[in-house]
Amino acid sequence: MPEIYQWNNGAAFGKGIPSDRTPEVTHKLAPDSVERSSIAGLVRKASFSQNTGTEIPQNDNSVLESDSPEAIKSASDQVAGLIDTEVGMTEPVINFDPVANSAQLPHAAFYSDPYLLSLIVETIEGNQHLKILSEEIRIASNETYARSGEYRPFVTLGAGAGFEKPGRHTREGAVEHQLEVAPGRGFPDPLGDFGVGANVSWELDIWHQLRNSQRAAALRYLATAQGRNYILTRVVADVAEDYYRLLALDKQIEILDATVDIQQQSLRIAQAKKDAGRGTELAVQRFRAEVQKNLSERSLIQQEIVETENRINFLAGRYPQQVGRSQTDFIDLNLTTLEAGVPSELLLHRPDIREAERRVAAAGLDVRVARARFYPSLSLTAGLGWNAFSTGYLFRTPESLVYGLAGELVGPLINKRAIQADYCSANSAQLQAIYDYQQTVLEAHIEVVNEITKVENIRQSLELKKSxxxxxxxxxxxxxxxxxxxxxxxxxxxxxxxxxxxxxMEIVETKQEQLSAIVNAYQALGGGAF
Structure with missing residues (x-):
């Protein structure tokens, strides 16, 4: 990543703005000691013969703090306990200036409008898409919890009962006919079979195949949580955009009403001049037509207001209703000054980048899992219980006691094509994850530069339009x-x-574009503190 952002692709901003104007967009360089070493090494290590390293930050429980149900927080604690610290590196501790990056500002500090803040809170609680994503997080958590038991012993307890009557002219029947259970007492007919006992099976995870599979599932769980956080920031940005769009439409109606009043006054003057013989009917009709055109435009804007309100209602998960909004002067409306920080901070604040990073680490573990299938696997089985032909003899020890212990070592020898194909597919999936990570970082950087440059260029355009x-x-x-x-x-x-x-009208639209650019820039920086 570049060390600093190249605003406006290095070109100077538009002319006509005083040079002493304080810019709304600033950036600061982080100390030279601040480094991010997670993915540069991953890309270098990617190959078909060597899997990537993995990285599991130990503080990822915070990703679910925005989800109110305690079940997800409990699941997060369970998953955090399942991740072994030997998997990879820990997250570096980086201390940034708290005012150097707007992404560190929570949405309650960035948005000052109480109506908008109320809508954001209601949207976070009621948005159906976010609820669906919360359930996906629970599913991923359950998958991780299930995989955590695969490398532990399986113990089963059971009991059985049955009867068997072999034919007299069979080997079993002939043997039973010649033998006695006790002196002077033959085998019962039919022969009962009663048993109770416990069985233990355990695949020794000597190559860490099962543990790596569980860790990969844990990383995908964390990635799913980060993916929900990214959608959450996008939903909040959509609500803010639509809210400012409503304010812009209200201002446009106000402008149309003021224009209609002026034109009606001109219409009365034209009518008076015509009545006095100093004007013509043409002037009267032209003014009247202009008034009707603007009234028609007002109805169309009113429809836009209804549709915009209902977009907000849909995001908030509620039925159509009016959206409350402030009566402030829209043109003079200002948001918090943006602080972009440095590009490397995107790796810490963008949830989609953190999601892609976890998927890279999970793909690296999948390669380890696929490679372990080339090696032999060792399984142990054991059993202990009681077995007798009659319930009266069932628990006699040691006569009815049965037990066993066995070990099995199995490894692939001939025709390993399926294992080789899975291994190659895992490597390809790992490279896909790395390329996806690189693409996500690139998109994030471009989004930040586009939106913040847009804020500054629109600000300059707005000042010229005011003149x-x-x-x-x-x-x-x-x-x-x-x-x-x-x-x-x-x-x-x-x-x-x-x-x-x-x-x-153009000033209102330009102002609305500026506010949207600020909202999108805040979201592009990873803002929201969710």
Whole structure:
């Protein structure tokens, strides 16, 4: 990764902005001692003959703190206990300046609007997609818990009863006919068979095949939790975007209402001038048409408001209803100043990168599991119990006592194609995971640069549009006065009013794009502290 971000691809930002303007986007260099050594080594080690190293951070219980049910937290504790510390490296302790990266700000500190914060809390609790992902985490946790028992002994306890009547002219029947259970007492007919005992089977995990399989499942569980965290940050960003879109639509309706009032006033002036014989019907109809056009546009914006409100309602998991929002001046609305930090911090704050990293480590363990299948496996079996033909003799010891112990060593010798194919597939899957990790890091870096550069460029565009708006407001005022004094044509007034309205609409849209860019930049940095 680069040491610093290249804003605007190294080009200077637009001209016309005072040089002493304090930028809204800043970045700071971390100390030289701060390093991230997890994936650089993994890529170098990837090959068909040598599997990657693995890395299991020991503090991953925090990934589920956003999920309120205690069951997931309990499962997280179980999985953390199942991961052996010998698997790989521990996460390096990195101390960053708490104000050097906006990703370290929780959403409650980044978003100051109480209505928006209330919507975010309701969305986190009610979003159906997040609930589905929570169940996927539980499924992954259960899979990890199940695999943790595969390398431990299996003990079964059972009891059985049955009867058997061999034919007289069979070997078993002939033998029973000649033998006696006791002096003067033959075998009962039919012959009973009663037994009770315990059996133990244990595959010795001498190559750590079963342990590595369990650790791979544990890493995928942690990856699933990080994947949910990434979706959570995206859902929160969607709610914030739609909320600011609502504020923008409210502002557009306000602009249309103000424009209609001005045009109706011009319509009355045109009508008065026509009645006085100083104007024509053409001017009256043109102003009336302009008023109707803007009223029609207002209805379309109202429909957009309904659809945007219902997008928020869907994300929050609730039925259609009005969305409460603040009445602040939308154009002067500002969010917290963004601090991007350095690119290496993305590895710590982006949940999707942490998810991909865990999948790389899990794929490395899968290679170990596949390679262990080339080696012999050793299994032990043992049994202890009582067996007799009658329940009266069942628990007589040592006469009815039965026991056994056996060991089995099995290894592949000829036709190992299936094992070789699985091993090659595991290596290919490992390389896929590494490439996916690299792609995720690359996408994250590009997202940050795109969104934060967009914030700065839109800010400069917005300031220029404000200067344009000031000039257009003055032109409309001058055109109205000239029209009242019969020193300007109605077309000039119409054109000036139309351009003013369009400029106001463009400012609102530009402001909304700026707020969306800030929200997306905060999400791209991994912000939210979930």
């Amino acid at each position: 344009q708006l000031t000039a257009l407001e003055a032109s409309v005022d001058a055109a109205n006065k000239l029209f009242q004094n019969a020193r300007a044509e109605y077309v000039e007034v119409l054109l000036a009013q139309r351009e003013l309205m369009e400029a106001r």
